[in-house]
Amino acid sequence: MKNSVLITGSTAGIGFETAKVLANQGHKIYLNGRTEESTNAAIERLRNLCDKADIQGVVCDFSKPFDLASFPEGIDVLINNVGIYTSKPFSATSDEDWYDQFEVNCMSGVRLSRHYLPQMLASNYGRILFISSECAYLAPEDMVSYSSTKAALHALSRGLANATRNSGVTVNTLVPGSTYTEGAARFIEEKAAQQKEEPTKVAQSFIQAERPQSLIERFARTEEVASLIAFYAGPQSSAVNGSVIFCEGGSTGATF
Numbered sequence: 143m144k145n146s147v148l149i150t151g152s153t154a155g156i157g158f159e160t161a162k163v164l165a166n167q168g169h170k171i172y173l174n175g176r177t178e179e180s181t182n183a184a185i186e187r188l189r190n191l192c193d194k195a196d197i198q199g200v201v202c203d204f205s206k207p208f209d210l211a212s213f214p215e216g217i218d219v220l221i222n223n224v225g226i227y228t229s230k231p232f233s234a235t236s237d238e239d240w241y242d243q244f245e246v247n248c249m250s251g252v253r254l255s256r257h258y259l260p261q262m263l264a265s266n267y268g269r270i271l272f273i274s275s276e277c278a279y280l281a282p283e284d285m286v287s288y289s290s291t292k293a294a295l296h297a298l299s300r301g302l303a304n305a306t307r308n309s310g311v312t313v314n315t316l317v318p319g320s321t322y323t324e325g326a327a328r329f330i331e332e333k334a335a336q337q338k339e340e341p342t343k344v345a346q347s348f349i350q351a352e353r354p355q356s357l358i359e360r361f362a363r364t365e366e367v368a369s370l371i372a373f374y375a376g377p378q379s380s381a382v383n384g385s386v387i388f389c390e391g392g393s394t395g396a397t398f
């Protein structure tokens with residue numbers, strides 16, 4: 143079955159990698175970035191990576207009010223992946239920091255789900271996924287606002303799942319841990335340059351110091367996270383609904 147899949151924040155990182163997996167499975171993919179330029183560049187990259195891929199773009203900056211009329215109809219799979227963060231002490235966070243992160247991380251998913259969930263229920267098939275974070279559990283001191291937005295997604299996701307009773311629609315949340323995206327690589331490489339250290343050493347030290355409960359003791363690769371997201375985006379995950387799925391390598395220390 144060919145699905146129409148919309149992945150927010152998908153010109154890079156976990157979103158792009160997920161698009162790659164799903165495009166290779168033959169699904170129609172809608173990539174999203176903030177600008178025409180970045181979205182078109184990502185479409186081009188994905189087309190070069192996936193033979194015969196059916197890919198389109200939706201340009202939308204979720205930090206600003208957006209018009210749902212510019213979004214495609216007939217979406218079967220909505221992956222609410224876009225997420226931004228600030229790293230600063232709680233006392234230094236402004237209202238604007240909080241509102242920006244809630245707007246992008248939560249309200250994008252609220253508005254898109256409000257639009258697409260009724261359509262999915264009417265067609266009796268659909269998948270909505272929310273991409274949370276280990277921070278929803280760890281709530282690091284410098285990421286209280288980001289962690290709060292991610293924790294909010296869990297209630298949102300479960301609440302929407304409750305509305306799918308006895309239908310072919312499911313709503314679930316995935317919890318990635320530290321993942322070696324382009325953004326993470328930039329962060330590690332900058333630190334490595336400052337410390338005159340090898341990036342691999344710096345990455346290892348970060349996990350040891352900041353994610354001491356990690357059982358994999360490393361960053362996850364984007365493809366490890368993307369393959370799991372793709373499974374829950376697909377028809378075979380039909381008995382999983384209202385769930386929280388961990389792919390954080392044990393970093394949260396959570397037992398359930």
Ligand SMILES: NC(=O)c1ccc[n+]([C@@H]2O[C@H](COP(=O)([O-])OP(=O)(O)OC[C@H]3O[C@@H](n4cnc5c(N)ncnc54)[C@H](OP(=O)(O)O)[C@@H]3O)[C@@H](O)[C@H]2O)c1
Binds near residue numbers: 274
């Ligand atoms: N990476 C990690 O270690 C990690 C760990 C746990 C959870 N997560 C979560 O996983 C998700 C993906 O993370 P990631 O690290 O792969 O993302 P990322 O690399 O930081 O995100 C980049 C993507 O987000 C898009 N984007 C940024 N702001 C946007 C906005 N206002 N509106 C629309 N698109 C926007 C970018 O588009 P353009 O630049 O093209 O505009 C690009 O496609 C996020 O929700 C994140 O919180 C990540």
